[in-house]
Amino acid sequence: MTEHNWYLCTESRLEQQFTNYIAPFWQEHVRLGSFQGNADIRVSYAYCVPEQAKQSVLISSGRIESLLKYKEVIYELYRNGFAVFVLDHRGQGLSGRMTVNPHQGYVDDFQHYVDDMCHFIDEIVTPQQRGALNLLCHSMGSAIGALTILQRPTQFNRVVFGSPMFGIRPALPEWLAKVLIGVNRCANWLLPGSSGYFFGQRDYHADDFMVNRLTSSEIRYQLFRNLYAEQPEIQLGGVTPQWLAAASAAMWKVEQHAQQITLPALVFGAGEDTVVDNKRQQRVVANMPDAEYILVEGARHELLIETDTIRQPVMKCIFDFFSREF
Template sequence: MTEHNWYLCTESRLEQQFSDHIAPFWQEHVTLGSFQGNGDISVSYAYCIPEQAKHSVLISSGRIESLLKYKEVIYELYHNGFAVFVLDHRGQGLSGRMTVNPHQGYIDDFQHYVDDICHFIDAVVSPHQRGPLNLLCHSMGSAIGALTILQRPGQFNRVVFGSPMFGIRPALPGWLAKALIGINRCANWLLSGSSGYFFGQRDYHADEFTVNRLTSSEIRYQLFRNLYAEQPEIQLGGVTPQWLAAASAAMWQVEQHAQQITLPALVFSAGDDTVVDNKRQQRVVANMPDAEYILVEGARHEILIETDAIRQPVMKRIFDFFSGEF
């Protein structure tokens, strides 16, 4: 196999690339839309299709993320010949909220996320799809993506799970996690009669780069935080006990049925991740029949916005994988 010269953005020119290239690209080539999901919740999406595209990629993002945060990744995919489709999961990004406080991370069942993706595929992706459809997932989006694969086993060609949320940290014993979630749900109900935060959670807060747990790339971290400051409607804070209960159920379901995820999978595990449970991640991936587990040394949780030294080899591997060249 000859090495492909994939197009990639660089940290040294990233600010200029955003202003001179990515911003006008977004205006000229990206189609934005929305649909009404279950419970009459608005779900926002975007897509872009280059000429001569031979492959398609659907992005399933992580918790608190918006499709607007993926502009660099979308720009790279597009310029490497991939048709790109992405949605904001309900309750975050540009999509509608289910709580009075728009900062609360809430869901009562991950099946709602799966239903939204399935509707998105049927109504938007399939009519515009070019070539085989691949799935690119990050963190919470990996749990959602895995559940979608289990529900529609023939839908996707290949899948990449990045820092997959197959377990979260701190990794509490199951009985203790359930007890804490139950106590907190009761406390919220007694105090307000509606959803509240889980213990210690709060509204959106931008940590200083020096104490952030997400990336070691200062420029990519700052661009992410600047975006959320400029568009406060996409900000999301901590989780509710309902979200935690639903996430626990979803992760358990993925682990119990991992052997049924038979399509080719690449799994990138961030070596310095303090957000998800890498040990449980390894246990789940070991049961997937055609998965390759790759430990990315030195990477924090958000590999897709890491330093060039960490990110570029990962992106090249993803492009090779989705194009069938690896």
């Protein structure tokens, strides 16, 4: 196998890299746009295509995320010769909301996410694509990505699932989760002044770095929170019972049909993840015919914004995986 010297950003120079390289790159090379998805919801997207690109990567991001949060990852992919495509899932980021309160995480059915992804591929990605199309997924985006693969099994060359949401924590029995979701939906409907959130959820709130569950990298965490403070329109809070019901159905479908995800898959689990259920994650991946599972010890949920010691080996593995010829 050919040894690659991949370009990667570093924590020690990250603020300088954002100012001197990533910000100008974003202005000069990244094209932004939107389309009207199902139920006339606006779906925002971005893409960039280097002149010598030989392969393409479609990013399926996690819950609460915006494509703006992926500037470092997109810049690295571009610098390493990949055409990059990313959309903001409906209900979050720069895309349109479906509830009066824009902070509520809401969707009726994950199929709407999949429909948006397929429309994006057909109308935006395919005309600009260079070489094979790979799929890079994080968390909720992994459930969406897996469902898209099940619907279009020959669309992608390879897939990377990072901290995939194939199960969430706390890992409740299916019957109990359904009861809680049902009770909460009734309470939201019957009680005047109800928040509309699932029990214990609330509007966007920026946790202090010392108590965050997402990353051990203080600089990357702070850049993420600064972005959301500077652009409050991309802020998103907790989930509604409708989203939880849709997520539960989506995860069940992925688990039941995991053996049909036959393309080469590289799956990273975060050893210190307190967001998704690693046991269920491993059970699902074990049923994928051509999947390699790597548990990243010491990592929190967001591998793509972790410390260099965790993140750089993961990114190198991703680039190597997407670059394999066979």
